[in-house]
Amino acid sequence: MSAALSFEQAPPLSVPFRFFLTAPLFGIAAGVLFALEGDAVLESRWSLQAFAVVHLLTVGFMLQVMVGALLQFLPVAAGANVWRPRLLANLVHPALTLGAVALVAGFLGAGAWTMQVAAVLLGAGVLLFGAAASVGLWRSPAIGPTLRVLQLAVAGLLVATGLGVTLASGFGWRLAVPFVLLQQLHLAWGLLGWALMLVVGVAYLVVPMFQLTPPYALRPSRALPAALLASLSCWTLGALADVAWLAWWATVLGAAGTVGFAAYTLRLQARRKRKVTDTTLRAWRVGMACLLLAVPVSVLARLGWPASLLPRVEYLLGVTVLAGAFPAVIAGMLYKIVPFIEWMHLQRVMTLPPTMQKVIPDARARWQWRLFVASLVLLAGAAAWAPLAVPGGLLFAAACALLEWHLLRAVQLYRSLTPR
Amino acid sequence: MTALSELFAAHHATCDLAFADAEVAGVEARWTEATTTLGRFDALMKTHFASEEETLFPAFEKATGMTQGPTQMMRLEHEQMRALLGRLGTAVTTQDPDEFAGAAETLLVLMQQHNLKEERMLYPMCDRAVGGDAGVVAAVTAQLAS
Numbered sequence: 001m002s003a004a005l006s007f008e009q010a011p012p013l014s015v016p017f018r019f020f021l022t023a024p025l026f027g028i029a030a031g032v033l034f035a036l037e038g039d040a041v042l043e044s045r046w047s048l049q050a051f052a053v054v055h056l057l058t059v060g061f062m063l064q065v066m067v068g069a070l071l072q073f074l075p076v077a078a079g080a081n082v083w084r085p086r087l088l089a090n091l092v093h094p095a096l097t098l099g100a101v102a103l104v105a106g107f108l109g110a111g112a113w114t115m116q117v118a119a120v121l122l123g124a125g126v127l128l129f130g131a132a133a134s135v136g137l138w139r140s141p142a143i144g145p146t147l148r149v150l151q152l153a154v155a156g157l158l159v160a161t162g163l164g165v166t167l168a169s170g171f172g173w174r175l176a177v178p179f180v181l182l183q184q185l186h187l188a189w190g191l192l193g194w195a196l197m198l199v200v201g202v203a204y205l206v207v208p209m210f211q212l213t214p215p216y217a218l219r220p221s222r223a224l225p226a227a228l229l230a231s232l233s234c235w236t237l238g239a240l241a242d243v244a245w246l247a248w249w250a251t252v253l254g255a256a257g258t259v260g261f262a263a264y265t266l267r268l269q270a271r272r273k274r275k276v277t278d279t280t281l282r283a284w285r286v287g288m289a290c291l292l293l294a295v296p297v298s299v300l301a302r303l304g305w306p307a308s309l310l311p312r313v314e315y316l317l318g319v320t321v322l323a324g325a326f327p328a329v330i331a332g333m334l335y336k337i338v339p340f341i342e343w344m345h346l347q348r349v350m351t352l353p354p355t356m357q358k359v360i361p362d363a364r365a366r367w368q369w370r371l372f373v374a375s376l377v378l379l380a381g382a383a384a385w386a387p388l389a390v391p392g393g394l395l396f397a398a399a400c401a402l403l404e405w406h407l408l409r410a411v412q413l414y415r416s417l418t419p420r
Numbered sequence: 421m422t423a424l425s426e427l428f429a430a431h432h433a434t435c436d437l438a439f440a441d442a443e444v445a446g447v448e449a450r451w452t453e454a455t456t457t458l459g460r461f462d463a464l465m466k467t468h469f470a471s472e473e474e475t476l477f478p479a480f481e482k483a484t485g486m487t488q489g490p491t492q493m494m495r496l497e498h499e500q501m502r503a504l505l506g507r508l509g510t511a512v513t514t515q516d517p518d519e520f521a522g523a524a525e526t527l528l529v530l531m532q533q534h535n536l537k538e539e540r541m542l543y544p545m546c547d548r549a550v551g552g553d554a555g556v557v558a559a560v561t562a563q564l565a566s
């Protein structure tokens with residue numbers, strides 16, 4: 001163990017904030033694009049418009065926040081200092097941002113070269129981030145299952161990106177890659193291996209921390225990521241070897257892991273010692289409810305039943321996971337970590353720094369949550385009645401815009417208090 | 421002999437409970453109750469800090485020679501928490517629920533991430549370095565019980 005270990009500490013404020021401020025812009029774009037192209041998305045998840053909306057949410061919105069949060073969290077969670085965080089952010093942030101724009105432009109028909117740009121930028125950006133995070137995670141002195149889960153999530157991100165880059169290269173350079181097979185693997189590794197795995201790891205840290213719940217017990221906190229990993233292994237083997245029963249095991253294990261995690265988290269939150277209810281708690285509950293809903297929907301989608309409604313079932317699955325579960329958890333996190341990071345930096349330069357509630361009052365965050373929940377109801381309703389796609393998409397965009405506005409006001413406050 | 425990590429982690433949990441009582445009283449502007457519950461929480465926290473700063477950390481520093489490392493960082497965060505405890509006290513005196521809620525939330529997050537670093541990293545290191553020292557364990561047990 002290194003004698004220089006100091007748990008030191010937070011990177012400069014601009015490192016995580018640039019990712020946090022970029023993310024909601026992609027959420028706005030996703031909402032608007034869905035309002036415009038809802039018919040095509042509802043018709044098939046294989047449509048290019050659906051790919052564009054999905055990647056605005058995943059590569060645009062989710063990946064930005066998750067990378068920014070990890071750069072901030074690794075020192076606290078794992079004592080894992082990231083090497084040269086500012087330089088890393090200077091390289092990774094533009095690569096991910098421009099890469100996401102290029103990718104979506106490519107889906108929307110801007111030409112093969114945009115896919116080439118996307119493949120290079122996203123591949124390089126994720127590889128750089130993944131390498132830096134891995135070095136920190138593997139040298140960490142911390143104990144407990146969180147570390148292992150975060151390592152798995154970073155590995156999942158690298159696999160998902162590798163598959164995605166191969167797909168984008170297939171589009172961009174017109175290579176004969178097995179699109180359907182790669183797409184199935186890409187989706188599973190991205191959603192289960194990276195996004196859900198990361199949420200699990202982060203939940204182990206922040207659910208007890210923010211609400212004073214009992215900690216996740218050791219056995220389930222090892223079993224949950226193991227179930228997700230086993231599901232991914234079955235899915236990958238099943239797809240590569242074309243073995244149907246393995247794919248079924250993947251569904252069962254993935255469903256068990258997801259339900260187990262969401263139900264256990266809700267149960268812990270019900271047993272919290274903290275008596276004040278805030279927006280972050282509400283947002284996490286919505287997120288966990290969305291995960292629980294996603295499981296029966298995904299089973300229906302796997303069964304392909306009823307066949308005539310399959311596109312709508314798959315769309316509903318997309319809503320629960322990509323518009324519901326992950327954005328809910330992300331917004332809940334941002335409303336905590338942005339004010340805390342800001343307080344942390346300000347208390348170094350002033351004696352009475354604004355508290356978290358002064359940076360973003362909970363009442364303000366609550367309005368974002370209301371708007372977000374309303375948009376989810378409409379978006380889910382669009383599965384039954386397509387015209388709801390327009391108000392649903394616009395309301396989702398409005399919720400993201402409000403989030404962005406709250407973050408911008410927090411930055412403005414910071415600027416007004418720090419001499420430069 | 422009980423492990424140092426267990427003694428301190430158990431005391432963290434005691435402090436958490438006291439925090440929860442104080443926070444809700446202050447946020448809901450029940451000032452008489454807030455005065456008592458905050459008083460108890462404040463006393464527990466200061467006992468905890470004292471036990472770490474006066475007994476645990478010096479023993480660890482002496483055994484390992486690490487004086488500028490993690491313990492220094494923890495001392496710094498104790499100072500930050502003391503400042504927020506002071507703001508909570510002022511908020512109760514001036515009966516300001518918004519200031520109370522803000523300071524309480526900030527203290528909660530700071531305290532939790534501090535405790536996490538101690539429980540997952542520093543305390544296990546202390547167990548290895550000075551966990552066999554019966555004098556340290558006895559002193560800590562007495563201090564935390566007071």
Ligand SMILES: [Fe+2]
Pocket residue numbers: 469472494498534538
């Ligand atoms: Fe401490």
Ligand SMILES: [Fe+2]
Pocket residue numbers: 428432468472535538
């Ligand atoms: Fe402590």
